[in-house]
Structure formats: structure tokens, C-alpha cells
Amino acid sequence: MNKAELISEIAKQTSLTKTDTEKFLNALVSTISSSMKNDEQVQLFGLGTFKTITRAARHGVNPITHKQMDIPAKKAVKFKASKNILDA
Numbered sequence: 001m002n003k004a005e006l007i008s009e010i011a012k013q014t015s016l017t018k019t020d021t022e023k024f025l026n027a028l029v030s031t032i033s034s035s036m037k038n039d040e041q042v043q044l045f046g047l048g049t050f051k052t053i054t055r056a057a058r059h060g061v062n063p064i065t066h067k068q069m070d071i072p073a074k075k076a077v078k079f080k081a082s083k084n085i086l087d088a
Contacts, residue, residue: 036077048081 001009003025011021032050035042041051057073 039075044082046082046084048079048085050077050079052076053078 007018007021007025010016010025011018014021016024032042036050036052039052041049043049052075055074055076058071060069060071061067062069
């Protein structure tokens, strides 16, 4: 399901217009993104939890040249699905 299909389905189920539904979905994504940038955890009951983690710096190997390379530390987003989603 892509974004347009998701918007259509939500609009149908909530009797909102597609424009209002798209504004809501964009605001939701923007809010979750802002929270992730501030290292805040976002918990949506029935869906799951989004949180940021820090991956440590490590050594890796370039698969083409087989040379050692350093992979820097970085932040990543982790999503843990709720029990409702996992059971479905």
C-alpha cells in the first residue's frame, strides 16, 4: 500500500476528505520525525514504538576491494511493533 492508497482508505473509514486526511498524515509523519531528531520515544498504542538508537563505530570490509574501512557511529530509528500487530 502506498501513501495515496493509505490516504484513500483512511478517508473512506473516517468520512474525512482526502485533503484533510493527507494533511493529518503529513502532520503525523512530521511530528514523529521531529521527535526522533530530539531523541524522544514515540509510542502509538495498537501500532508500536519508534525510538532512536546510537550505533557504535565499527570496522568493516569493502566487499569489492576487500580493504578494511571504518564505519562511523550514527543514529538510527528502531521500530518495535505492538502485540496487536504481531498477532495479526
